[in-house]
Amino acid sequence: MSLPDTHVRAATERAVTAVRDTTLTRSEAARTGRGIIAELPGFRTGDALASAVLTAAAPQRMAVYDRRVQHALDTLRLPLTPTTGRYGRYLQLLDDLLHHGGARADGWTARDIGTALYWTRRPAPTPSR
Numbered sequence: 001m002s003l004p005d006t007h008v009r010a011a012t013e014r015a016v017t018a019v020r021d022t023t024l025t026r027s028e029a030a031r032t033g034r035g036i037i038a039e040l041p042g043f044r045t046g047d048a049l050a051s052a053v054l055t056a057a058a059p060q061r062m063a064v065y066d067r068r069v070q071h072a073l074d075t076l077r078l079p080l081t082p083t084t085g086r087y088g089r090y091l092q093l094l095d096d097l098l099h100h101g102g103a104r105a106d107g108w109t110a111r112d113i114g115t116a117l118y119w120t121r122r123p124a125p126t127p128s129r
Helices: 007-019 024-036 050-057 066-075 084-104 110-120
Strands: none
Touching: 007 024, 007 050, 024 050, 024 084, 050 084, 066 110, 084 110
16 A cells, blocks of 8 residues: 555556567566566565466466466476466466367467366365264
């Protein structure tokens, strides 16, 4: 609440412009947008909230990253370390999956794969009584 509204709007606009920039690869756009939005409080650590905002800005290019997606990636043995630049690497991984899928991935977006990863984690079984 301490930042002027104009600063928040300017940073948000730059981040939105970055993720919508089709001259950048999806992972470059994600990395750039994530770096810009990190200027704002609440977006400096963790990728879940930032990825949700960036995905809302460019739903055909971006995808949400959160702990459920990370769990699915771990289960599938697709490495994604929690080091700096994780969101850009996540989008690169999704691009690799899209290209690897070939014709079977026709019409799929990064968001579609991210959503599928999100839902791969099954809820914990309820204890029987």
